[in-house]
Amino acid sequence: MTLIGFAGAELKLPAVLSSGMVLQQEASVPIWGRANPGETVTVTANWGEATGKPPTEVNVQADADGHWMVKISTPKAEGNEFQVRVSTGPETVELENVVLGEVWLCSGQSNMEWRISDSMDAARQSPDLSAEDISLEPSRIRHFTVSRAYALEPAEDCGGRWLDASGENALPCSAVGYFFARAIQQELDVPIGLVISSWGGTTAQVWTSAEVVSAFPDHAKALEEIRARGGEATLSETEIDAFWNGVDEAAFFESRFKSPDFDDGHWDTTSVPTSYDDLGLSGFDGVVWFRTVVDVPPSWAGSDLVLELPPIDDHDETFWNGERIGSKLERGAWSTPRRYGVPAESVKGGAASLTIRALDTGGQGGFGAGAAKLSRGDEWIDLAGEWRYRRGVPSASAGRPPAPPQVDHRLPSALYNAMLAPLIPYAVRGVLWYQGESNRSSADEYRSLFPAMIVDWRTRWDDLALPFYFVQIAPYRYGEGPEGEDATARLREAQAMATRLPATGMALTADVGNPRDIHPKNKWEVGRRLALFALHDLYGHPEIEPDGPTLRSATLAGDRLVLDFDHVAGGLQKTGPALEHFELQAADGTFVPAVAEITGEGRTITLRAEGVGEPKAARYLWSDAAESSVRGGTGLPMAPFRTR
CATH class of the missing domain: 3.40.50.1110 (SGNH hydrolase)
Structure with missing residues (x-):
């Protein structure tokens, strides 16, 4: 061009x-x-x-x-x-x-x-x-x-x-x-x-x-919700509160771990970043608590700070001196580095408690690669030192965060x-x-x-x-x-x-x-x-x-069912030694394998089954993986079907 x-x-x-x-x-x-x-x-x-x-x-x-x-x-x-x-x-x-x-x-x-x-x-x-x-x-x-x-x-x-x-x-x-x-x-x-x-x-x-997919209620709801969120798949503070409050209720004693006064001296130690596997928790899906103490310089008191963390798989709730400063619950959060603000009014010189409640809902859990640091402008503190950790409630009890629709290839x-x-x-x-x-x-x-x-x-x-x-x-x-x-x-x-x-x-x-x-x-x-x-x-x-052979009608003939087909030029033909995957419905509603025979000069198939005196219905290839045992004279297979 x-x-x-x-x-x-x-x-x-x-x-x-x-x-x-x-x-x-x-x-x-x-x-x-x-x-x-x-x-x-x-x-x-x-x-x-x-x-x-x-x-x-x-x-x-x-x-x-x-x-x-x-x-x-x-x-x-x-x-x-x-x-x-x-x-x-x-x-x-x-x-x-x-x-x-x-x-x-x-x-x-x-x-x-x-x-x-x-x-x-x-x-x-x-x-x-x-x-x-x-x-x-x-x-x-x-x-x-x-x-x-x-x-x-x-x-x-x-x-x-x-x-x-x-x-x-x-x-x-x-x-x-x-x-x-x-x-x-x-x-x-x-x-x-x-x-x-x-x-x-x-x-x-x-x-x-x-316009057309909105005629289907579930799909209309997904579109209405994502539009109401301005096209973003983020959760509101109310939704975030509701989820973590539910987790607290599932393990009420764990909520005290957020407090800056909680004594975690008996917890095991690690450094960040780390994975659940590194902590000996391979195969565990659920909450792991991480806590550390940050020594805040006196000159930083009253300043807005930025907390940067590696990706946390899958979700987190992060606290500064017992107050939540951030949480990621969205789909895909497992790969997203965290960046949370610490408001100036919460920053004082000296020791500050930093607590992270990580929640893994499946697969590998913990921190991904990357630095953990606290910064004010060009100044920063490395947070990769000693952290204490403790296993918490399993994901089966914690549940999964709400998953608002997001604009991706799955959205209607x-x-x-x-x-x-x-x-x-x-x-x-x-x-x-x-x-x-x-x-x-x-x-x-x-x-x-x-x-x-x-x-x-x-x-x-x-x-x-x-x-x-x-x-x-x-x-x-x-x-x-x-x-x-x-x-x-x-x-x-x-x-x-x-x-x-x-x-x-x-x-x-x-x-x-x-x-x-x-x-x-x-x-x-x-x-x-x-x-x-x-x-x-x-x-x-x-x-x-x-077209391959397609069912046209089913006629009851005593204890047999006679199936008539369209698109049978050249006559119906077996693809193997026997006609397979035909079933008849008995009086109790169950389906049983049927004996099938090509009849009517190659235009019909007659079905019968032992113990089925008066078949109520028939079906063919009514399963995931069954392969056709009948074809027409042109070589095309018979279409799957069921009679009503």
Whole structure:
């Protein structure tokens, strides 16, 4: 990108509108940015030159805030490179090496973020892929990966740059996005642009706008609270008092340790900084008291002082002569050096008592590296000498401090604001989404949250039919947790319910997961399966079947249940010696393994189970890590399900 103009120029474009970008072919493409209020902005594109036509030129006037936007029409991609020129009177931005093609937004958590560099070894070992399939030679695929960021309010811009997905520049590209792009690029023979905005371990609510996510009470409460705190995750003095008073009540006799008159002569000694392990308290989570005496110079009397301490893992309450001068209870306080003021009226010459109540809530506890000192201006006293310490109440009794919401990647709408809003309204052909693992604990909410997010994005892009294809989470042993043993199955069910929205598709992964790895390496097949939906729906291949067998109906036939399926072209097929992971519900409500048989000329499956005279319901793959034992004639696995 070339900027021509004067120092202090105000003409600005967002990072996604930059040299090397891919613009959606045959579309009305928004170009937007900032300029001086009232300035006329001219956008010129030269794609008409290839056919002897004059450049496309559009003018617009920046509004009172300096914002402007135009839409320019793009022709069919022919493989040429173009220039887009944006200018005001004194300034010009030239975008070079611009191509037209198909643009897709890729988002979600770590399985979408997972890079080509982390998947290539597995790809090379696959008997299903040729050297050409996984070659990173120039492939007319380009990617723009949004830098990680979060914000309380929508941002105007984000970090990132356009790269060719070839050689070393391909390695940081999303593997799922890349293999999707390879599949459709080979069919369409046009450039493919991937705009990748993803962050591992994130939930759907952080990718949803505040206006929409606030319809969900828990998320609305988090946003209201952080805004009420001015965007800061700090606790009020009232909240701090309430917490430490509760700790005092849990171990009432310990409150006397704060007093400057308390005799700690029988306590053990140490120096600061020190850890719980150093004190022989390895594995202990809870309170440890530290006390020392500071000899304050007479000349410091009546002066404001500053107490500096190393980070204290996790929290602390610090006292000067029995009066609290500071406390850190926020999340992340374990890594924060302490800096507390000692008010002038509390400073007298001679001996002063300094007491620290440290609270570790898990893992390593104690002081981190750094100096402990007391200072007045340029003068200071080293506090690393002798301290006395005593183990206090365990964390199970002390409890955990209140955790106010903070602006980070876990706050509802925070990633929408910083990593999605700056991309709107960049013209895209559709969306690819791989997420859900981090919403297992709220699977029931996901039934409404996920479709709300989809509609939210479509509304923001002003296209209620924007194609949205997503991946059902793969088999993985999550282990026991508070969310319940069927949380994964209910999350998958919630994902499947989102296909009731138009222009959606769900890529099934029940046969390409890894029960021991939440990040299965077979990203090329996931990308290919997403591409099947695009090829079928958008790119003129109605003969392609993108869906695996999906339950249509269940009919009781005596002591048997007959299941009928859609998307069974070529007939149902076993993937192993037996049909596994089918269950029937008995009269007492329990589910028992069922014997399954393919019937009805390959379109149905009949279930029966010993001791179940009249099955009440059936389910399939209703667990974390079970892998598909049935596929359709196209090789795609049967979708998990339960009957009602």
